[in-house]
Amino acid sequence: MLRIFLMILFVFLPDEVWAHRVNFFAYIDGGIARTEASFSQGRKIKDALVEVWDADNDVLLLRGHTDELGGFAFPLPSSLAGAEEGLNLRLRLLAGEGHQAEWLLKTGIRTAEQKALSNAAFTSSKEEISSREALEELIRRVVREQMEPLKNLLIEQRHAEPSWREIIGGMGWIIGLAGLFAYARRGK
Numbered sequence: 001m002l003r004i005f006l007m008i009l010f011v012f013l014p015d016e017v018w019a020h021r022v023n024f025f026a027y028i029d030g031g032i033a034r035t036e037a038s039f040s041q042g043r044k045i046k047d048a049l050v051e052v053w054d055a056d057n058d059v060l061l062l063r064g065h066t067d068e069l070g071g072f073a074f075p076l077p078s079s080l081a082g083a084e085e086g087l088n089l090r091l092r093l094l095a096g097e098g099h100q101a102e103w104l105l106k107t108g109i110r111t112a113e114q115k116a117l118s119n120a121a122f123t124s125s126k127e128e129i130s131s132r133e134a135l136e137e138l139i140r141r142v143v144r145e146q147m148e149p150l151k152n153l154l155i156e157q158r159h160a161e162p163s164w165r166e167i168i169g170g171m172g173w174i175i176g177l178a179g180l181f182a183y184a185r186r187g188k
Contacts, residue, residue, distance in 0.1 A: 024093045024101035028076070028149065033105060037070040037093050044070030048095040055090035055104060066093075076107055 021040035026033060033052075037045040050072045052062040066072045077087065089105040 022093065022095055022099050022101040024091075024103055026089075026091050026103040026105045027153075028105070028107060031076050032073050033076055033089065033091075033107070035066070035072045035091060035093070035103070037066050037072075037095065037101070039099075044068070045093070045095045045099075046070065048093055051092045051094070053090040053092065055088040061089070 022045070023038045023040065024035065025037075026035045028034075035050060037048060037050075039045060045066055046068055048066045048070075050064050050066060051060060052064075052074065053060055061077060062074055064072050064074060087107050089107060091103045091105055093101045093103075095101075
């Protein structure tokens with residue numbers, strides 16, 4: 001009887017119960033910081049509180065809410081204009097009932113090479129491009145500059161350590177499988 005009750009309970013539980021993991025990403029698009037938030041099964045997180053903090057000084061800069069598509073966007077702080085090192089922003093998503101996530105967004109960090117490429121692209125775009133090779137070089141420079149943050153993000157992701165949630169989850173699997181094995185052996 002208990003087994004039947006548990007099976008019925010699990011079948012009819014609302015989707016919110018299964019949505020334990022929160023996916024939260026942030027990136028810069030021009031002068032706008034954009035975030036995307038969803039649960040592990042792809043459902044967008046609507047009307048969740050997003051806090052923007054200065055990660056270096058632990059100062060709250062801004063609060064807002066996600067839209068119907070789980071997105072939130074805001075213009076980068078004016079203090080970044082002309083900044084050499086930029087600002088590290090810590091974005092915190094508070095989706096209610098203990099669901100939260102954070103993202104560290106590094107803004108305005110540009111190497112001397114990136115600045116030179118940007119200046120060269122700007123200068124070249126004002127001049128008339130006289131040859132196909134010059135156009136191809138301009139396109140390569142612009143694409144390289146735009147892809148640099150994505151490349152850095154992928155490198156950071158690759159070197160990420162497993163989180164405590166993944167470690168505990170792995171231990172749960174091991175204990176669960178050991179329990180099933182013990183139950184099967186007891187039944188023989």
